[in-house]
Amino acid sequence: MRIRLRLDGRHARRWHARLIEHLARRPDTVVEVEAGPGPDTWPANADLLFRLEALIHGLPADGPAAHLDAPARSRWPSPGTEAPDRIIDLCGDVPDDGPVPVWRVLYDGQGGEAALLASLLAGRAPIAELVEGNRLRCSGRLGTEIRGVALTMFEDALVRTATMIRATLDGRAPILAADAPDPAPLRLRMPDLGRRAVRLLGGAIVRRLYHLCYCAPHWRVGWRRLHGPDLVALGRHPESGWRELADDGRRFYADPFPIEHRGEPWLFVEEYVHSVGKALISAVRFSPEGPVGVPVPVLETGSHLSYPFVFAREGSVWMVPESCAAGTIDLYRALAFPGGWAKEATLISGIAASDATLLEHGGRWWMFATVRGSDAADPLGNGSFSDTLHLWSAPDFRGPWTPHPANPVLIDIAAARPAGRIVKRGNDLIRPVQDCTRGYGHALALARIERLDDEAFTQHVETRIEAGPAWPGTRLHTLNAAAGYEFIDGSARAPRFRRPHRP
Incomplete structure (x- = not known):
């Protein structure tokens, strides 16, 4: 040619x-x-x-x-x-x-x-x-x-x-x-x-003045007990509002992923310590009154970790945290829950992938992630972290993972990047996505997957939810629910000069 x-x-x-x-x-x-x-x-x-x-x-x-x-x-x-x-x-x-x-x-x-x-x-x-x-x-x-x-x-x-x-x-x-x-x-x-x-x-x-006075960026996690319809069903913030997972100002919590383990709700989060400039994964148990204590570190590596996608299979708890900085998508297994995480496999290597999200559907496993470049050294450059969606499929969550033949299946800054677990409602699959048209994590959208197979992927965005009176701030970018709780996260202001304390 x-x-x-x-x-x-x-x-x-x-x-x-x-x-x-x-x-x-x-x-x-x-x-x-x-x-x-x-x-x-x-x-x-x-x-x-x-x-x-x-x-x-x-x-x-x-x-x-x-x-x-x-x-x-x-x-x-x-x-x-x-x-x-x-x-x-x-x-x-x-x-x-x-x-x-x-x-x-x-x-x-x-x-x-x-x-x-x-x-x-x-x-x-x-x-x-x-x-x-x-x-x-x-x-x-x-x-x-x-x-x-x-x-x-x-x-x-x-x-x-x-x-x-x-x-x-x-x-x-x-x-x-x-x-x-x-x-x-x-x-x-x-x-x-x-x-x-x-x-x-x-x-x-x-x-410059803002960064001198405030720790930025600074995220916060919101939670509520589910006594009625969740955010997916409501398509808006609940009237009862959200309670906040407190931090000490020297660190923030983001990317909340709950899971039920032996009848108890646990929450895994990204914990970012401002003085270190790198994040790890922490966890906290929940009671009917809320968090029991504060999140404690459970997984730390040499690179930045976030988006702790946790799930239970075959009698074990597994995690696929985001490790974009390392150029890999890795699978961990908990040997002493909520800690004791051991790396089981590298699912994908040589790739700058964000927010890998797994789904079991149609007899196969599917993985969604936005990819900055086609590989770690893309000759065309890297571009945005959030606008290009890639898929992989596998017979088992441990792999081997095969790239979708239509990758990239979507280029859309408003609806490509994952924002939490994919939710099954009847025959529908609802995918929380980040709308980054006005900046990273600005809003949350809910997209219904219309087609997902080896030939094509399509989705339709049905709802868009922003921060507002029910969730003050300027950003909203993660949604997850489990064990009778629902969680979101968004931006916050953290003054550098307030007296630090552990909640």
């Missing part, structure tokens, strides 16, 4: 080079690059804005959006006399009425990177599409965990654009649900650089 990549040579970037290198390594593929002048829509002060943000936030200067010099561009293979089999248009200026099929990359319906930047600066989570004429080949809702920094948002979106191109060429491109919004096109309006610089500097000072 001969692929011609059409891009604007005046704004050749590092992500273009990575994409070209990746395409050139595909079997039986010849890549050529047409790097002429595209539509002159990129604002002159956008790159100044990026440099200013990189300076203020300490961002690397060689990221996906970094410009390439002339010698680097000169090494790209130029178009030959032979017609390509396909043109991938990154500028939006190639006519699609010619004899060669054209795949055009669109952001909120418009071509070119300026359209992507316009959408991001307008506060949107842009819908990216790969279209061939009137046919939609691939689509995804792009996003990032860090809102407010244009460079980070832009680079994460570029990386995921490369993911979409690769997936489409592999014949396994995901497409958003038909009810996804159809955003109106935007005209790029770059803010005045001077005013933007003042806001950036002011924002950096405010954030």
Whole structure:
């Protein structure tokens, strides 16, 4: 296959080079690059804005959006006399009425990177599409965990654009649900650089002062006894409200996973100690009045641990904690519950996967996780932790685990990342998911799985729940229930200078 990549040579970037290198390594593929002048829509002060943000936030200067010099561009293979089999248009200026099929990359319906930047600066989570004429080949809702920094948002979106191109060429491109919004096109309006610089500097000072006064981020766990319908049935916060799992301000608790063991409810959480900057897994027993004491550490490794997915099978309690920093998905077994955890197996290796969630369904085991890159050293870059859903299946929870042939099955910052156990209600499977369109863990959504088999995965988001009067704060990102209790978590403020105490 001969692929011609059409891009604007005046704004050749590092992500273009990575994409070209990746395409050139595909079997039986010849890549050529047409790097002429595209539509002159990129604002002159956008790159100044990026440099200013990189300076203020300490961002690397060689990221996906970094410009390439002339010698680097000169090494790209130029178009030959032979017609390509396909043109991938990154500028939006190639006519699609010619004899060669054209795949055009669109952001909120418009071509070119300026359209992507316009959408991001307008506060949107842009819908990216790969279209061939009137046919939609691939689509995804792009996003990032860090809102407010244009460079980070832009680079994460570029990386995921490369993911979409690769997936489409592999014949396994995901497409958003038909009810996804159809955003109106935007005209790029770059803010005045001077005013933007003042806001950036002011924002950096405010954030610095905030971090001097508060431990951030700081999460908290909410719990309640279940005497009626749960959050899945209600689709909203309960009127009775939530009680809070207290912390001492020097640490926070998040990612609550309850389990019943020998007739008693136990809660496993991520415990993050601010002075250490790394998390471990802790557990606490619950009585009818609430937690008995405070969570105590039960599992710690050399890397950050969170999202302690615990379940009982074959007379034992098992855990699959998130160990994204280690590049693995590992299985542990409790030898002396609630502690004594021994590593039984590495289920998946060489991957930056977040919030692995297991489900037994249809005679097989399924595993859901968002993946930052296709592997630990993805040549196309990494991008967001939260927008790209991968699946695996296995005959047994210990494996061997097989990647779904349609991976990634979903690219959607609003509904990809797991947010707790999948709940069975009659014939329905309800999947709690994180809506990160306005930042990491901003809201919780409940998605009904419509199809889950070896050929495809689809889901439909039915409910979205945010923090509010019943759960003060700005974030809500985990939901779990067991043993007559229900748990959520969200953000909190923890002053650095209050007198520390253990509750």
